[in-house]
Amino acid sequence: SQTIHQWPATLVQPVGSPLSLECTVEGTSNPNLYWYRQAAGRGLQLLFYSVGIGQISSEVPQNLSASRPQDRQFILSSKKLLLSDSGFYLCAWARGRGLSNQPQHFGDGTRLSIL
Amino acid sequence: QKEVEQDPGPLSVPEGAIVSLNCTYSNSAFQYFMWYRQYSRKGPELLMYTYSSGNKEDGRFTAQVDKSSKYISLFIRDSQPSDSATYLCAIDGAGSYQLTFGKGTKLSVIP
Numbered sequence: 001s002q003t004i005h006q007w008p009a010t011l012v013q014p015v016g017s018p019l020s021l022e023c024t025v026e027g028t029s030n031p032n033l034y035w036y037r038q039a040a041g042r043g044l045q046l047l048f049y050s051v052g053i054g055q056i057s058s059e060v061p062q063n064l065s066a067s068r069p070q071d072r073q074f075i076l077s078s079k080k081l082l083l084s085d086s087g088f089y090l091c092a093w094a095r096g097r098g099l100s101n102q103p104q105h106f107g108d109g110t111r112l113s114i115l
Numbered sequence: 116q117k118e119v120e121q122d123p124g125p126l127s128v129p130e131g132a133i134v135s136l137n138c139t140y141s142n143s144a145f146q147y148f149m150w151y152r153q154y155s156r157k158g159p160e161l162l163m164y165t166y167s168s169g170n171k172e173d174g175r176f177t178a179q180v181d182k183s184s185k186y187i188s189l190f191i192r193d194s195q196p197s198d199s200a201t202y203l204c205a206i207d208g209a210g211s212y213q214l215t216f217g218k219g220t221k222l223s224v225i226p
Contacts, residue, residue: 006158032212043218044159044203051212059213090158103149104205104214106158 002027006091006107014115019064019078021110023091026072031093033074034104035066038088050074051096086114118142121204121217130226134191138204138217141185145215147207148180150189152200153219159203163189194224 003026013019025031035047046059048066056066063082067075074091088111092104121138128134136150147166151159163178165171171178179188187206191198204217 044216046213049212057212092158103147103161103164105161106151108158109156111156 002093002105004091004093004105004107006089006110008110009108010111010113012113012115013081015083016080019076019081019085019112021076021089021091021112023074023076023107024072025093028072028093028095030071030096032096032102032104033068034092034094035074035076036090036092038090038109044090048076081114083114086112088112118215119204119206119217122220123218125221125223127223127225128194130194130196130224132194132224134189134194134198134222134224136189136191136202136204136220136222138187138206139185140187140206140215142206143182143185145185145206148178148187149205149214150176150178151203151205152198153203154200162202196224196226199223 006023033050036044037047038044048056048058050056050068053068053071063085064078088109090109091107094104095102119138119140150163152162153159162176165178165180168180168182175192177190187204199222201219201221203219205214207214
């Protein structure tokens with residue numbers, strides 16, 4: 001069976017510090033990978049998605065970047081965090097058979113607080 | 116007009132009640148429909164996945180799709196306190212790699 005791991009679960013960072021959140025998927029190959037941010041009352045906001053190693057699509061211009069160094073690894077980064085980067089970050093995967101007719105499966109998220 | 120509309124609630128029902136959660140969508144090209152359940156401080160968990168009009172049943176859960184009305188529903192029978200969560204609908208991006216999510220309905224089932 002497939003599993004998705006995200007860490008850390010909770011993170012408190014000062015403004016201006018760097019960020020690295022990691023997500024890995026097990027039990028499948030060549031998945032589509034996604035990073036979302038979820039804010040109260042605003043639903044899920046898609047930040048980045050990737051259909052293959054080194055292939056990153058950005059949905060929202062922001063202070064964040066994403067990388068996919070390996071097939072089942074997806075990393076969310078920032079060089080300098082802003083207060084507005086606080087939120088609940090979710091990684092998801094879907095079978096990479098093409099377009100979005102496959103459901104996405106989510107990790108348990110990272111709650112990021114910027115002080 | 117937003118692509119997916121979902122009443123945010125909150126919705127509060129007594130234990131044992133039948134719960135009806137709904138979403139409407141605007142793009143007739145959408146073909147695949149999902150419901151997720153999200154507990155507090157957890158990631159969304161896939162509950163139901165369907166790609167055709169009609170009903171799909173899984174235990175106490177029934178997903179209903181009406182493509183002619185662009186309306187999808189999730190019914191929960193014999194609701195339990197453990198069903199207390201936020202429920203999100205999601206619809207395929209009509210030719211993209213993305214899903215379009217509703218904002219979620221917060222449900223509380225009172226013992």
